């Protein structure tokens with residue numbers, strides 16, 4: 001049918017020519033080289049005829065904020081101003097900050113102007129071409145043909161470079177914006193706050209797809225508007241000079257098209273927004289399945305997983321069906337609207353042609369000019385679907401930016417400065433002084449406990465002035481200083497609905513190791529989260545060493561993507577130990593700089609100490625040094641016990657002052673557990689210096705655990721019994737031998 005309409009348009013063209021004119025094909029392209037043909041050109045109509053396959057169709061999940069925004073996702077003209085402001089705030093920082101951006105952009109504008117110039121040039125050449133042809137003026141025909149070829153040689157590279165430059169800007173902008181967003185996401189543990197606070201769905205999707213479509217479509221839209229304005233001015237002159245009445249016809253037709261399209265497509269914005277979310281939910285289920293493949297296989301849970309996936313797929317497909325239904329309704333109109341463009345100007349001008357007032361070339365030129373102008377005036381008609389997706393994308397990005405800002409209250413209050421300041425506030429979470437940390441935003445609904453505020457977390461700067469650092473051990477003649485203290489600590493869950501610990505005060509000197517025990521759910525791990533600064537809801541104060549001096553050993557160690565060596569150094573980076581003075585220090589923060597420089601041989605000794613001596617050789621097919629560089633899927637390759645021992649190896653390498661151990665030996669037998677704790681205790685031993693003074697212990701640890709055997713390695717025990725009941729007591733070493741393995745002792 002589509003072709004039929006084109007053929008029909010052809011025959012009209014042929015009929016217009018009183019002499020036998022050659023038929024030419026109709027093209028729809030934004031390529032100005034083609035616009036001289038008596039056909040419709042369109043920068044934008046091509047998108048209407050594309051398959052509308054949503055290339056950026058993904059994203060995810062469910063949250064209150066999301067629902068709220070979805071409800072707002074109707075095409076609402078009052079919202080347009082708000083959206084424009086959001087767009088401006090997110091787009092401007094790039095051009096204000098990056099010099100390269102301004103140059104690239106200027107190049108693109110220059111090429112856009114040239115591109116439009118080529119359009120106009122070909123419009124005139126086209127007119128002459130058709131006139132010569134219809135007049136059978138051979139000399140003039142070959143003359144125009146020659147000019148045509150010359151113009152092609154100049155025009156073709158311009159058109160090519162114009163597109164290339166546009167893509168260059170899009171990639172550069174995307175890189176800049178993704179880096180900024182990632183920086184905001186990782187700073188001050190915002191990624192953790194967002195995850196726990198469940199403020200936004202699928203940040204991964206927002207950082208990848210939403211940023212990408214934001215930058216590329218913004219440019220496309222901008223260029224469409226610029227070329228439309230240039231076209232409008234240049235072709236209006238042409239058209240007006242041909243026949244002023246055509247001008248009035250165009251304005252009326254474009255206004256009619258815009259109003260009708262907006263009305264027909266009003267549901268598409270919301271549907272596109274939903275589609276992004278639903279696609280991502282579907283994809284996320286598959287990722288979760290992959291990540292938990294073994295557990296699901298043990299449970300034989302594939303039926304259930306398959307059912308969940310099937311349900312999510314159905315939701316995706318149902319929404320997609322609604323979208324194509326809406327698109328169909330919209331396209332009934334837009335396709336007809338577009339084909340009318342071919343006929344309308346010819347119908348208006350034809351009587352003058354039949355009367356002999358104008359030549360065929362003038363008709364051809366008027367069709368071209370009419371098409372240009374109408375397309376310029378019909379941006380909304382032609383781009384409606386893309387605009388609706390773009391609008392949904394702007395909203396998703398803005399919600400994300402706002403959530404990142406809320407997750408870290410010290411940040412600037414508006415998106416524009418947020419994006420700009422991201423660079424300057426780099427790594428401020430690694431300050432050693434008192435600093436606020438990521439706040440878990442609460443949903444602020446339900447029964448919050450009103451009197452609780454924020455726990456004050458004080459990070460003591462690393463020793464350096466009062467005592468001398470020597471390989472992670474410092475000496476002092478004074479009594480051991482306090483390493484960890486809590487004062488009147490009240491700890492709530494992040495939603496502030498439950499009080500887990502009330503009025504806890506304790507002091508832990510260097511070298512004094514603390515064991516935290518209590519029933520499941522009593523708040524043991526939560527207390528560790530508060531020490532880490534992950535949970536801040538409550539009252540009171542926690543004083544502890546700076547981030548670079550604290551190391552956390554969770555029950556399930558995280559294995560990073562990378563080599564065996566990367567696993568050992570984690571979270572330090574390999575090159576950090578080699579060159580800590582270069583610019584990398586500025587970008588990765590102190591806690592990622594190793595305090596000691598270790599050779600591969602020394603790393604192998606560390607593996608030996610944690611009973612993983614053969615792991616390197618095994619991974620390197622017999623060559624342990626090669627094994628250190630081996631990259632495997634470590635979390636699925638190593639057993640949990642091996643991963644836990646590897647984590648103790650990390651402690652040796654990272655040489656912290658305070659280690660927080662959260663059931664980190666749960667997968668080990670008693671002998672291995674003893675070995676790991678003895679490593680920690682050895683690192684904590686005081687040594688006698690030549691001047692007669694004792695060094696302070698190099699390492700202190702706080703453990704959470706259920707096993708009675710753990711008592712032997714600790715000096716104090718904190719028993720949490722829920723809410724305001726807790727007991728802190730010294731562990732009597734003398735009484736341990738007999739009771740150590742008696743469960744009731746805990």
Ligand SMILES: Nc1ncnc2c1ncn2[C@@H]1O[C@H](COP(=O)(O)OP(=O)(O)OP(=O)(O)O)[C@@H](O)[C@H]1O
Nearest residue numbers: 196493494495500519520521522523524525526527
């Ligand atoms: N993000 C959260 N929001 C609200 N409540 C939470 C959150 N995370 C954990 N909790 C609740 O806080 C309580 C304390 O959890 P925590 O992990 O500290 O227990 P635990 O004493 O370490 O238990 P276990 O010995 O089983 O590991 C639990 O009841 C848990 O359900």
